[in-house]
Each structure stands twice: as structure tokens, then as C-alpha cells.
Amino acid sequence: MSDIAIGIDIGGTNSRFGVVTSSGEVLKEARFPTKEYPKVEEFVEALSSKIKSVLKEFEGYTFKGIGVGAPNGNYFTGTIENAPNLIWEGFVPFVDLFKKFFDTPVILTNDANAAAIGEMMFGGAKKMKNFILITLGTGLGSGIVVNGDLLYGHDGFAGEMGHLFLYNGTGRKCGCGRRGCLETYASAQGIKRTMFELLTNETEESELRDIPYSQMTSEHIYEAAKKGDTLAKKAFDITGEYLGIKLADAVAFTSPETIFLYGGLAKAGDMILNPTRKYFDKYVLNVFRGKTSILYSDLREKHGAILGAAALVWKQRK
Amino acid sequence: MSDIAIGIDIGGTNSRFGVVTSSGEVLKEARFPTKEYPKVEEFVEALSSKIKSVLKEFEGYTFKGIGVGAPNGNYFTGTIENAPNLIWEGFVPFVDLFKKFFDTPVILTNDANAAAIGEMMFGGAKKMKNFILITLGTGLGSGIVVNGDLLYGHDGFAGEMGHLFLYNGTGRKCGCGRRGCLETYASAQGIKRTMFELLTNETEESELRDIPYSQMTSEHIYEAAKKGDTLAKKAFDITGEYLGIKLADAVAFTSPETIFLYGGLAKAGDMILNPTRKYFDKYVLNVFRGKTSILYSDLREKHGAILGAAALVWKQRK
Numbered sequence: 019m020s021d022i023a024i025g026i027d028i029g030g031t032n033s034r035f036g037v038v039t040s041s042g043e044v045l046k047e048a049r050f051p052t053k054e055y056p057k058v059e060e061f062v063e064a065l066s067s068k069i070k071s072v073l074k075e076f077e078g079y080t081f082k083g084i085g086v087g088a089p090n091g092n093y094f095t096g097t098i099e100n101a102p103n104l105i106w107e108g109f110v111p112f113v114d115l116f117k118k119f120f121d122t123p124v125i126l127t128n129d130a131n132a133a134a135i136g137e138m139m140f141g142g143a144k145k146m147k148n149f150i151l152i153t154l155g156t157g158l159g160s161g162i163v164v165n166g167d168l169l170y171g172h173d174g175f176a177g178e179m180g181h182l183f184l185y186n187g188t189g190r191k192c193g194c195g196r197r198g199c200l201e202t203y204a205s206a207q208g209i210k211r212t213m214f215e216l217l218t219n220e221t222e223e224s225e226l227r228d229i230p231y232s233q234m235t236s237e238h239i240y241e242a243a244k245k246g247d248t249l250a251k252k253a254f255d256i257t258g259e260y261l262g263i264k265l266a267d268a269v270a271f272t273s274p275e276t277i278f279l280y281g282g283l284a285k286a287g288d289m290i291l292n293p294t295r296k297y298f299d300k301y302v303l304n305v306f307r308g309k310t311s312i313l314y315s316d317l318r319e320k321h322g323a324i325l326g327a328a329a330l331v332w333k334q335r336k
Numbered sequence: 337m338s339d340i341a342i343g344i345d346i347g348g349t350n351s352r353f354g355v356v357t358s359s360g361e362v363l364k365e366a367r368f369p370t371k372e373y374p375k376v377e378e379f380v381e382a383l384s385s386k387i388k389s390v391l392k393e394f395e396g397y398t399f400k401g402i403g404v405g406a407p408n409g410n411y412f413t414g415t416i417e418n419a420p421n422l423i424w425e426g427f428v429p430f431v432d433l434f435k436k437f438f439d440t441p442v443i444l445t446n447d448a449n450a451a452a453i454g455e456m457m458f459g460g461a462k463k464m465k466n467f468i469l470i471t472l473g474t475g476l477g478s479g480i481v482v483n484g485d486l487l488y489g490h491d492g493f494a495g496e497m498g499h500l501f502l503y504n505g506t507g508r509k510c511g512c513g514r515r516g517c518l519e520t521y522a523s524a525q526g527i528k529r530t531m532f533e534l535l536t537n538e539t540e541e542s543e544l545r546d547i548p549y550s551q552m553t554s555e556h557i558y559e560a561a562k563k564g565d566t567l568a569k570k571a572f573d574i575t576g577e578y579l580g581i582k583l584a585d586a587v588a589f590t591s592p593e594t595i596f597l598y599g600g601l602a603k604a605g606d607m608i609l610n611p612t613r614k615y616f617d618k619y620v621l622n623v624f625r626g627k628t629s630i631l632y633s634d635l636r637e638k639h640g641a642i643l644g645a646a647a648l649v650w651k652q653r654k
Contacts, residue, residue: 037650090623099623119409148490163590165481171482172466173627178588181621184504186581194621251446263504270496271480273489301513303499305417309491310372 021081025328028052029128030103036321037071037076037327042140044321046072058106059115065117065122070132077095080156083123084116085330087132087323094174098127101195103156126131129323131154131168131177134161134334135314136326141316144209151178151315151321152265154283157193158201158208164272180205182264203260206236206283212260213239213253213315240286244275254286258293265294267302269310280315287314342387343446343646346370346406347420347501353387354639355394362639364390375600376424377433382456384437384468384509393542401441403436403648405450405641412492414444420511423472443648447471447488448492451598451633452479453651459634460596467592469495469633470579472601472608475511476526478520481581482590500582509622523576524554529579531557531571542567549572558604572604576611584619587628599639605632 022045026035029052036047049070057063073081090101096113098104116124125137134151137143143151147166153159158180162169170177179200181194190202190211202208213234219228224247229238242250265277283290295312302310317325340363342458349371368386373379374644408419412581414431415481416422428476435440461469464547465484471477477496481486487494498519499512502630508520520526531552536546542565547556560568583595601608613630620628635643 054490084600146490164487165420167487169482169485170592172464172593173591173624175623176466176589176591178621178623182585183581183619186502187619195620196621263501267585268589270499271494273485273491275490288387298401301501301514303496303507303514305493305496306491 020079021082021160022076022153023082023328023331024073024084024328025132025324025330026086027323027327028062028091028104029120030089030140032103033065034324035065036324036328037072038325038330042329044077044324045311047324051064053105056105058110058112061106062112062115063119066116069324070119081122083125083184085132085327086112086116086122086124086126087113087129087327087330088126089129089315091126091128091131092174093125093131093168093170096124096236098126106111114176115189116251116284123331127168127330128159128161128177130159131161131170132326132330133159133317133322134326135329136322137161137278137280137315138163139324139329139332140325142313143276146275148272149278150179150268150272155279155281156206156278158205160179162272163274169272179264179268182267183259184264189243199235203275204257208260209236209239209283210234210255212256212281216249216253216256220249220252224249226250229335235282236286240289243286243289247286254289255293258290258295261290262296262299263301264296265298265312266303267327269306270303273306274310277310277312278315279312280317281291285315296308320332337377338397338608339400340389340394341400341646341649342402343450343642343644343648344383344402344404345450345641346404346409346416346422347644348407348423351383352642353383354642354646355626356643359648360643360647361649364393365642366390369581374423376428376430379424379547380430380433381437384434385600388437394522399440401649402438403444403450403645404434404442405447405645405648406430406444407447409444409449410473410492411486411488414442415426415445424527425569427591428479434539438595442651445486445648446477446495448477449479449488450644450648451477451574451635451640452486452644453647454635454640455479455596455598455633456481456484457647457650458643459640460631461594464593466590467594467596468497468581468586468590469596469598471558471599472523473599474524476523477599480592487590497582499587500576500585502582504531513597518578521548522575522582526578527554527557527571527575527601529551529609530574531568533609534567534571535575537569538567540566544568554604558607561604561607573611576608576613577615579612580615580617581619583630587624588621591624591630595630596626596633597630602632
């Protein structure tokens, strides 16, 4: 029988984990309610217990380890550090906690890095040495691969593209405390803020005028845009411009051969991809023009986060 | 006797080369007038002849190769590609041209990358795996080192930080054809443009009001600032803010342990370093605060470009 690893995707509300083979097949998948465990120790204990019971179904397989993707997960230290979207505060020694229950390697990284590793091992980046994966969820995350390796920087935190300045410390307030960060413009939350700016500044009719701020999601904007809502379509165009501008900057930094879009907002498909490409082409520096493609992630519909987390175990072993 | 390499620094007006030992000692240095050779073939032939005559003085040494730092030099292809500041147009097969005259390895990279390799081999970055070197000359160049290797990207052109957008396609016109690039604000030319903006918008007296645009250099601004000229001092402060903001972005990308400032404008010393640090600290993302130092390059007064170019040969051999 073949080798298996556990891939865990830690989310603020729910976490998910899966049993993954070294060829990237997800044999089983399950959810786990993060928010019900205000103490991380109890979360890890309960999750470990659930994982162990699931592993019993795979007794013929060789269990190789656990990979975890989590917001602000630090690959170097194995700690989750001040993650704004998680219930656990400060520095959480996540790997050490897990090691109390498992004898196998436990590897942690941030969620976007995990997705990038998944893309490299099982997705569209299989033969690529230089690419960037952008997660467009509530916020904007990024995993940057350079010379075939994930870019961690000297402290494990490289690749925080959501906090590049689109505007220099001015503009929309960000969860990080500063203003003008890319993720306040290009993300599910960002497009909602843009939508409200349009509802405020423009006069066109829009069905979205009936939804309060607290209720509106990027799905509402997507559905309205599909039906031809002028302002909703404009919100996607503007979001593509914001993203395209900063992807042009990203190319001037690391010159990737491809940039993959991944995550909730990327599900809007061509609605977000087309304007992103259009403005990227407009803004990119001449020497790079026509060299970098912008694609959907291959994994966006296929348990991407779990695959990516499990891939940490396989990547580790190669 | 020890090994030697030739390091060549190609400039628009003059080029320089030096005889360098593997421990970074420059045994001899000479200038060569780039502009007098409109045909690159004649330039390479004449320069090769001069290098050969110099090498005769070092007959006891083992000659290991030639490293060249040039604007838009491509490490992968050995060509200089559309360098705006050089007299030779289009794609110049620089390495191939040199190989007609030398049997040794000839290695080309861009000037900022060469300086970064020099810093890593012989300067302040000796033990560093992740750092960035910024050249503040007429324009702004960058060499980015990640996991101990220069970041080249998929096409050899990564690290064009001078062409990050400080403003998104608006603002000052750049030599690249776009508007708002960092080097139009943070460079010797950039501070001059800022100085003229101040002379235009403010009313304070300044000795710089007597110098026409075509005559003013960053040295004039430096000298005036040293004498206490309010607007000149303000120009340095603003330039430090421009640079500090984008260095904060750079840290969110690659999380270097140090950023080195190198080149003509960096000679202004604390006048540029202090505001750069001040605004960097103000703008950097929380998780990186206090982790990245901004320093002068160790090599800025020590034939840095030649050392860096020669270091290509030693780096190659390790």
C-alpha cells in the first residue's frame, strides 16, 4: 500500500483535514469546528483524537506525517504568530502541541504558502521554478516560489503581498493597523468596499443598493455582475485594476513565469481574471511584457488547502 | 601566487575594470571610455587588448575569469538587453564578444546584482542569506539575495525595484515609458525632481534657486543641506520617505535581514539614511518591525562595482 499524509487547513471558523496520498489523491476529508475551542491545547487534543480515529481506516498505509497550513503559520519556528482571524492570541506553539500526540513529522506554514506548495506538487506549477500564488479570500495572501523553493525570508514571513501598499499609508484602513494595503482593495472584503464606494459615488440603479454593508458578500456582487448589473461589473473591473497594478510590481520583484489566482474571489473566474490580465498588461514594465501568464490555480476546486498542507510532508521528504 | 579575476563595471560614459584576488583585494584598477566606442565590437576588442596588457603585470597569478556588471546585463543569456543608458542599442551578445578574446569564463549580470554579490562575498553581507542591496545612482537598481542566491526569476531580470510603482502609473514620467516609478523619486535624478518641486511649491529662500534644472546635481542639494538650507534638507527627508515606503513593501515581499544602500546618493550618508530609516519604521508591517536593518553598503567607497563583478567569477566557482 502507498504512503499517506494528513493535510490540515486551519480556518477561523472551521478547519478541515484530509488523508492524502503522495500522488495528491485525497482519500478522505473532514471538517472540524475551530471556533468551539477557545483554548488551542484543547483544539489540538480533540483534533488529534479525531485524526487518529480516521487513520484507523487506513491501517494498510504508511503514515508519513502531518502538514498544517494556518494564517501566520511560521515554517521556521512551528508557531502561529498573532493571527488576526484566529481565536487563539499571541504565539501558539502549534507544532509542539501536535507532537505530543504524534510521532511523525509535523510541519507548519502559512495557508498561502501551503497552497503554493500544493500547486507546485500537484497543480499547474509542476514544472515551474518561479511562480507566485495569490489567495483571494477574506484577505489576500501569497506564496512566492523562487528557484523551486518557497520564499521564506530570514524570519519565515516573506510573501505578505496582501500588505503591499496600493496607496502609501493612505486610503482604506487595514486589519494590520495601517492604511492603503492591497488586501483592503483586492480581496472578498476589498471588492465589497469598492462596491460601496461605487454605490456612494455613482447614480446607476443596482439591486445591491438593497443589501446592508454587514450582509453583503462578494458572492452578491458576482451574482449581480452576472446578471449585468453595471456597478457590480465595474467593481470587478476596478478590483482587477488594483490587482493588476500590484502584480506588475510583483513581477518587477521576482519575475515569475506564472501568477496563479486561488481562493474564494478567484471562483468568480473570468469576471476577475480578465480585468486583472488587462490591467497587468497595461502596467507591467516593458522588459517583462508578454513573459508572465496569469492563470487560475489548478487546485481551486480540488481541496487545494488540504493538498497543499499535505504536500509539505512530501516536499519535506524530497 | 594566488588566483585573480578581472571585474568590469560598464557605465554609460566610462567603464572601469580591476584585477581582484579571491579574497577581494583590488590589485590594480583602470578606466576605459565607453562612449568613444559606438560599436560594441570595437569596444570589446579595445578593452580586451587593454586587459591583456594589464594581465602581463600579473604573470605569476592564475587568471580565473572575467565578471562583468552592466545595466540590463542578463546573467542567463550573457546579453545586455535594451540598456537605456548605454550607447549600444538592442540586444548585445556581450559574453560571446568577450569569449573571442579570452579562454576563461566570462560572466555577466546587471550592475546592481554584481554589487549585491560583492556585498555577499566581501562586504557587510558575508554571513547573510537574505538581504537586498539598493543602488542609488542616476536611477535606482536592486540586487535581491534569497536563501544565499541572487534572485534572477524565470528570465534573469528579477529585482527591478527602481520600477516598482510609488504611484500607480501616475506622477513623474520614467525612462521606462511609464509614470510613478520609484526611481523617478528615489535616486540622484529623483531628489533633483523633488528639489524642483519644493522650489516651485514653497517660498523659502534657497541658494539652489540660482541653479538651472540642467545644471543641478544631487551633490548641489547635499552641499546646500549640509549648510542648513531648509528646502534641501526637506528634499532629503522626502526622498527618505519615498524610499522608506517602498522598502517596507520590499520587506513584505522577501523579508531580508538587512537592506544595504549603495551608490552615488548613498554617499550623502546619514542625510539620506536617517530619514529612510525613520519612514521605514513608520510604514513597515507590524510582524517585520525591528527585524530588518538599513545600512550603508560596506563597499560603497571601495571599488564596489569592480569587486562585485569579479565576485561573479569566485561565486561561480563555489
